Amino acid sequence: MFLDNIQSELITSSIVLVIFLIIRYVLKIFIKKIGQQSGINDARIGLISRYTTVTLFLIFILFIAYIFGAEFKDLAVIFSSVFAVIGIALFAIWSILSNITSGIIMFFSFPYKVGDKIKIHDKDAPIEAIIEDIRAFQLHLRQDNGDLVTYPNNLILQKAVTLVQKDAIEDFGDMH
Incomplete structure (x- = not known):
């Protein structure tokens, strides 16, 4: 019933x-x-x-x-x-939400991918590294000296980033 x-x-x-x-x-x-x-x-x-x-x-x-x-x-x-x-x-915990939102934005519009070498133009701590992983909250970047840097997603969207050309990397290696 x-x-x-x-x-x-x-x-x-x-x-x-x-x-x-x-x-x-x-x-x-x-x-x-x-x-x-x-x-x-x-x-x-x-x-x-x-x-x-x-x-x-x-x-x-x-x-x-x-x-x-x-x-x-x-x-x-x-x-x-x-x-x-x-x-x-x-x-x-707005920072966590900001990183999650940035992660979603990066999924649809981030021009770089795992394996790309990038340079982050930060006046206090510039970083040049290879993208190892892109996660929900941060990027994992591997520097030439082997150090692993975790970089928050919200900051990567706020900073100028340059893709280091592979030819430039190879030319640089030939010079040394």
């Missing part, structure tokens, strides 16, 4: 679930295709896929709540309260 009362909601929820699973599948393929075309490593592609899945899940929950009778004003109050609490809690 209870199931009879919510049968239409269950059918609608099932349809929405199938639609979201299809969207998730298509987005994962799209993200993987963009990542591979850009020469991005699989770990970074997986990270962006997880971000996308979490976002889709939250949207799915919103749809399901609406299907089962929650009104927009009720949902708005709940979400604004949740986001206010999250915003206050995360304000203290």
Whole structure:
């Protein structure tokens, strides 16, 4: 008897679930295709896929709540309260959020890839190194002397960066 009362909601929820699973599948393929075309490593592609899945899940929950009778004003109050609490809690760790956001931006528009030698023009601590890994929060850079430098994603987007040409590296090696 209870199931009879919510049968239409269950059918609608099932349809929405199938639609979201299809969207998730298509987005994962799209993200993987963009990542591979850009020469991005699989770990970074997986990270962006997880971000996308979490976002889709939250949207799915919103749809399901609406299907089962929650009104927009009720949902708005709940979400604004949740986001206010999250915003206050995360304000203290804005740097982490900044690095995650920068990691997402870098996934879609970073012109460098693993294996490229770059020069970061920082007046206090200039760095010239090879990109070993691009992670959610930082780049791993290997300097010529073997030192590993972790460089925050948010800073790499704020600094001027030059790609050191491979020919210039080889010419430089011939000179020594």
